[in-house]
Amino acid sequence: MTALDPERIKVILATDCGSTTTKAILIQYVDGAYRQTHRGEAPTTVEKPFADVTMGVINSVTEIGELAGRKLVDDDGRIISPATDTEGCDIYISTSSAGGGLQMMVAGVIAEMTAASAKRAALGAGSIVMDVIAANDGRRPHEQIQRIRDLRPDMILLSGGTDGGTKDKVVQLAELIAPAKPQPRFGSDYEMPIIYAGNNEAQTDVSEVFAEGGFDLQIVDNLRPVLERENLGPARDKIHDIFLEHVMAQAPGYDKLMGWTGAPIMPTPGAVGDILQTVARIQGINVVGVDIGGATTDVFSVFDETFNRTVSANLGMSYSISNVCAEATMPNVLRWVPFNMNERELRNHVKNKMIRPTTIPQTREALMFEQAVAREALRLAYKQHKEFATTLKGVQQQRTVGDTFTQEAGGETIVNNMTLDLLVASGGVLSHAPRMHQTAMMLIDAFEPEGVTMLAKDSIFMMPHLGVLASVHPKAAEEVFDRDCLIYLGTCVAAAGNVKAGKPAFSWSFNGMSGEIAGGEMELVDLALGETAMITLTPVRGVDLGNGPGKKVEREIKGGTVGVIFDGRGRPLGLPEDRSSCQSTVQGWIDSCAMYREEEETAAAV
Amino acid sequence: MAKAYTPGLLVTGFREHRCRRILPIAGEVNVSIGDVVTANDVVAETNLPGDVNPVNLANQLSMPASDVMDCVVVNEGDTVAVGDVIAQTKGIFGFMKTSITSKVAGTVETISPVTGQMIVRGAPLPVQVRAYISGQVVNVLPGEGCEIEANVAYVQGIFGVGGETAGSIKMACSSHDEELDAHHITEDMAGAVVVGGARMTAAAVARAREVAAAAIVSGGIDDADLKDMLGYDLGVAITGREQLGITVIVTEGFGEIAMAARTFELLKSYAGTEASVNGATQIRAGVMRPEIVIPLESTPEVGDGKRKYEEGQLEIGRPVRVIRDPYFGIIGEVSDLPSEPHVLGSGSKARVLEVKLPTGEHAIVPRANVELIEE
Amino acid sequence: MRTLMIATLTACCACVAQVHAQVAPPTNVKTADAPNDVGNQVIVTWETSPDDVDGGVTSYVVVRSKVDTDESTPIDEGAIGDVPYGVTTFIDENATAGTTYWYGVRATGSAGESAIAQAEESVTPTMEMINAGKIWFLIIMVTISGVVILYVYHAKRGGNISVRKIAGLEAVSEAVGRATEMGREVLFVPGILDINDIQTVAGITVLSNVAKTAAEYDARLEVPTARSLVMTTARETVQAAYLGAGRPDAYDENRIYYLTDEQFGYTAGVQGKMVRDKPAACFYMGAFYAESLILAETGNSIGAIQVAGTAMPSQLPFFVAACDYTLIGEEFFAASAYLSDDPEQLGSLKGQDVGKVIAAGLLVLGCLLATLGAMTGSSGIDAASSYIKDNILGKAGVMPAMVLHIGQEDDTE
């Protein structure tokens, strides 16, 4: 792979081999900017009877080629590169989550410290963490051995101890893994890859433990050299390497695919994380991204350049819908529904969706219910994310007398909704909602952003593609992300702090318009996609819009398909306990945000 | 586009069914290629190492680990049964002795004076793999298991709980839309596969368990009843390991829903025949549905062997089941396949089809919300 | 009998005071057995000598003689105390219950001494089984204890008792985890007082939880102590904690040792240990004096996570400044309940909170009444206010002070 001059890259072809579909996009340099111009889709062909991922890739790329009027695949079924004026592409890149993605097991000494760092490294690299083994996870050694034996991960990340720290505990972990002899998920003929990223002084001892055979031990720098600092880079890079060399190599057709790409193939979620990090860094903003799927929900966040990703297994909209209802409890789901529903029927309804995951809501009631479930799923996933995305634990605190009573323990969440600038949604229920107002409201209700927050959705789920692109051409990736990947829904202005129902919370003015928002009230004001405006917000005493309680805020906001949503409901969002007043409250919000208006307008017109 | 792919559940009067019977760990295969087996025959077996049960004597006796050895009354290698005294304190002048009894049966593997722990290993767990369906062994995987093939009538359910079992089919309901209640279940249904019509009530399931039926099959079930039965709210549809004493299969879904008439008729035509049933369901990538497999003694007449419709293709005139509100459960016929997306009541745009309902009405339904009835 | 008494007392005085005629003796000497005591107190009252004006009397001397049970002759004990001029009461706190005493008072002035004024009746102090003056104290104690028991019961029945977050205690696992990751030890200093100090006991209960965490994490825990009994208790506690965590094998009693009773010797020893072994987590839980800063600063310099807990007001600022987390006073005592999550302890915490509410209530009520009294000058409000102060919070018993005042008013007027 030769390094390409980013200046000369004009045509970029990217694919994402998902578990069911392979999506391809074409990015071209048009009129001085990179734009995503065409896209194509084809079923993924990893499994039998095709067993060659490149077939799906070629199918999707051929489709784009036809749409773009550009020949991308040559007669031998290879992607043409480099590009000429009429054919081929300058670079081809790909991500993959086919075959269940990258599944890992991680181990560390203390669950909240090195094991948590190891988990962060694995999740950040885009893997699914099947289990975390730690010296203090409450399981007895034989239970841990049994667990390791039962799991069939693609690779294991072993960490533990600071540099020069504990040696015996790390070796003990190695001694649990070695006799358990975990079997890789694919291919019994290759050795289980183990990445050791722990105490540098224990490297020899650990390699002795794994010397027995059956393991492919790779040693990288400690991911927690001191407790005060994480160094996840080397471990993450090594995970990507092994993903390519071992895991991908086991999947049919990937060896061929790897030969075509101009950048290493990345696990899909890892690439999503990369693009969010790139954007956050270039624009200097804090970003939260969410991808709600049928079975799981991924939450990504970048706060002050610290990236975190969580995968909430069993929080999803189809396979896991029943679990969402069980975890959130039905009353919590139903508080978002402004009409009465028979609980027994509803339960059956939920289970039917679970066993027939592909169905879509046909009636408005069904849609509202599904979106209510989505709110709870997102809320729970975000809660889990907040609990995971924390400051480091085990750090000595430097205090002065002034800090006496603000003794905050380590491990506080770094997710701060007030400093959040951009909230990006993707996943069926969010991106395919009939009205974008619904998407925006689901985001606001579930994530409860505070202050001024931009809302956007991923138009055609091209974040993975852009993530890989970011590694070779960050500028192009960022441009396309902003112009084509994201559809801005608008800006949410939400009051945090001491909001009193019915009393004024804050007043706003922009573009010559102005208004006042009362506690518990919502208002929608148009500001079209592509427009920006300087907004002036004046909160009442005790209400915070970003500059502190009662402080005036002046800043630029972006418009979007929805507009500017003023939220005076306060944080944390409280809904009336009483069912009927809850219904009328929610109905009020629905009306003021025009969530389901279209149909009524149609009805009125008739 | 007059055709579209949509998956459906398989309900067929005849198919060549092959199933793999594999041991969890290496063991012994008892059959060889060509053998004819019946459902309950053990085709492969092995022993799993017994469970390890650590008994923390130091904790239980509240004494330092080093003192534990003096109180232990069994030796390494001894066999202990549940309730056997394994350790006893000296007490004060012979009074106030504390005795620790074993809560598990097994062999004393080790007693550690360092940790004060006694390890009791349970008896080896014999694992037997049965043939599950009656048929012929067509392939043997040495040390692992075998593959059995049979000509069967086959019914796929939508959801089930409980594992593999077998029994003769007994019809409890007289029509496909009759609710299966407790009074339908009779004493002679012990060991049988009870087939009902519409929703099975909680009482019916309870009664079936009481008479020790092998399985209970019906059109639907209430989620609330399922929750009561399992003791927990099922979060994701991955089942098969429940220990209910009965395998429960619903063919259509949750709620008041009648079994597809064709399914009912098929099962009815095999009443009295031995059937193999598996409730294991896994709705994820690599989907698994519960099944009722009825091995056939003779190959039935299967028309000209040509299917009326291509598998998985929506065509006008094909019977489909609507699988989502507001027409949930209704079986109709495709009457039109408009190619343009249609705005639904929910406001979404989706590709739809028109279904002719049994009442004669025509309804517009998203394509995602119908299920083909495979023949 | 009485004549005999006077004779003895007079004789006694005569030999000391040559000139006594110039000062008039006090009058109306009365004695009474002090109420609510163990029988060791006698109250002697009198009226001032007519000369007790313009410095005529400098002090009053109380003399006593006792009558042993088996003898009828009183034994003169001479002067047993004195009070300055103008004072008309004396409480003899050295009496023996069951013994009969005679008391006398004489005035001393610049002009010499007066004759002894003899009490009219003898007095025999007795012990009261119930201290009536402390009945309110009993009521308050029973109330608080009752509430505690009630909440403990409530908690045991599965009632939900939430406890606010105490950051310092959340940090226990963090500190121990740090030690484990760094392969260093956890140092626990249980203060320098003996086990009979309540702070040491509180420290030991925290130790139990620290030890449990250390056992779970398999971290090395060291406890140097300044008292032998504390060492023994700490050993018992830590051993039990290790057993509870299922790691009795990891317990090593040699890591819990006695250094010295001497405050600074102990400090020097602990400090030396700290700089050499560099523990990654230091806990200071107990009673501390000047060593607080020395230990905390040393711990800070070696980069340990430090958690301190003490009820020593003068040492708290130092811990606060040099430690990562500090449990302040009551927080420290609440620590064990918080850490254990044990319903009994949580219940008692809730009960104690009720005690605080009672305290706040009494305080507000008392201040309110006192303020009203000061503003209006109403004697009724004053009486209520002093009832709270003297009876409920003091030792004046359940009876309102008014009743007692009647008797005393005679004296003052």
Add this chain to the structure above:
Amino acid sequence: MASASVTNANSSNDGSGFGLGWAIVIGIFVVFSIGAWFALDAGKVYTLTETVTYSQVDDAWVSGAVDGAAQQVSWETSTAVNADTPGAALSASRTIGVWLAAILTLCIMSFLAGDNPFYKAAEAIVVGASAAYWMVLSFWTGIVDKLLVNLIPDITRAWAVPGLPESASFDVIYLIPLVLSGMLIWRLSPKGGWIARWPLAFVIGATAGFRLLSHLESDFLLQIKSTITPLYVTGADGFQFWPSVGALVILLGVLCCLVYFFFSMEHKGAVGKTARMGIYVLMVTFGAAFGLTVMGRITLLTERFDFLFREWLNLL
């Protein structure tokens, strides 16, 4: 941070070796000491020694030597005096004492430069000596003075406490502590470790019970009582504004602090705000205490310097 006493320990000299550097330090110190000894008369203590004699005459002790006394004792007393006092002589033992104290003081102070062999030596001496001292002290005050005197008065009088009155007799109650002590020592036996828990339980239980009363009375009731003051303060010229404000501040401060120490409710909303006020009150209190204690520490330091420069080096 206001910590002056201890600075960061230099990890380079962790005290493990006794290298050339320390040899030089010792060398310099020895030279300095010799210089100080001759130039400043450092640490020399002169004493005036007198002999005191007492004689027993007719059951009474009188000062001075008396002929025919039943018994006569005499001893010497030494008083430290200025070197120029007539009859003053250099006291070897006291001089050594001052030097030892000075050296040990310096050794301890050397901790400022990090852990080192001198500090270690001083530490070991202090720990060892004080442990031994306390051991002896506890033996005499605890075992002999309390236990033996009451259990075996005659024997004790014979070997340890000659002044014990004849009236002292066997007191059965003291058997209880004896038994408890025995149980405590049982720990040393490999068996029956639980026996030692009983005396501990007794001590802790009794303490808790005893302290409950005194704490409740002095820390609870008395505190409330002394905080109850009228908020309307009047003086000679009627209502006094500032004292009234002061009284109000005290009351509110106490209430706020009380709220801070509420554990069974989350510190949110009004409770949170009140607790916050309580925090400020506590902070002010701590600030004052901090200053006060620092002053105390400075005094201690001054005392040590005073010793070094006056008593030892004779400079002041």
